[in-house]
Amino acid sequence: MSASLLKDILEFNQKFVEDREYEKYETTKFPKKRMVILTCMDTRLLELLPKAMNVSNGDVKLVKNAGALVSHPFGSIMRSILIAVYELQAEEVMVIAHYDCGMSGLKAEPVIESMKERGITQETIDTLIYSGIDIKQWLHGFDNVSESVEHSVGIIKNHPLMPEGVPVHGLVIDPKTGKLDLVVDGSLA
Ligand SMILES: [Zn+2]
Numbered sequence: 001m002s003a004s005l006l007k008d009i010l011e012f013n014q015k016f017v018e019d020r021e022y023e024k025y026e027t028t029k030f031p032k033k034r035m036v037i038l039t040c041m042d043t044r045l046l047e048l049l050p051k052a053m054n055v056s057n058g059d060v061k062l063v064k065n066a067g068a069l070v071s072h073p074f075g076s077i078m079r080s081i082l083i084a085v086y087e088l089q090a091e092e093v094m095v096i097a098h099y100d101c102g103m104s105g106l107k108a109e110p111v112i113e114s115m116k117e118r119g120i121t122q123e124t125i126d127t128l129i130y131s132g133i134d135i136k137q138w139l140h141g142f143d144n145v146s147e148s149v150e151h152s153v154g155i156i157k158n159h160p161l162m163p164e165g166v167p168v169h170g171l172v173i174d175p176k177t178g179k180l181d182l183v184v185d186g187s188l189a
Helices: 002-018 021-025 045-052 076-087 108-117 122-130 135-139 145-157
Strands: 035-040 061-065 092-098 168-173 180-184
Touching: 002 021, 035 045, 035 076, 045 168, 061 076, 076 092, 076 145, 092 145, 108 122, 108 135, 122 135, 145 168, 145 180
Parallel strands: 035 061, 035 092, 092 168
Antiparallel strands: 168 180
8 A cells, every 4th residue: 555655656746846846835944934833743734734824835944743742852853943943043933732632642551552463572662661761651642732832832941952032932723723722922931
């Protein structure tokens, strides 16, 4: 199945380039709206979120993961945000989680069970635990979306490498209507 998906994409891509469809998307790597957005990888947000925010190609830097979470202050998400601020002219940060997120209420145990059904052994899980990796904490989602946004905003705002004067906002978007609810107004901080 995945082989034909890849084939379809490559065929489409060849025509896309031949027909110069890319021309209407040409822009620079610097965000016109001087902003970096961290949001969730949810499929419903792929087009909805930019449309609901009046954001187009070239307007913002967009970072995505499962849950719009900054779970580690020195992980790749935080690094991406810092690079956007220092190297790519982003002057504000927005964390935008969403209602009905797959990471909401996600417990580690069923994920580990799925892993075992796909061939990961208990021995591997045990090895991780004995190596000091808290796999359950690592796989755990969040219980409350607003609190999760506040937590991620706090990690970004208080990061020792984040310069002064960069507002960090927190919002929650409705994945059906695109309505944004403000959780943290970073310009007041
Ligand atoms: Zn999500």
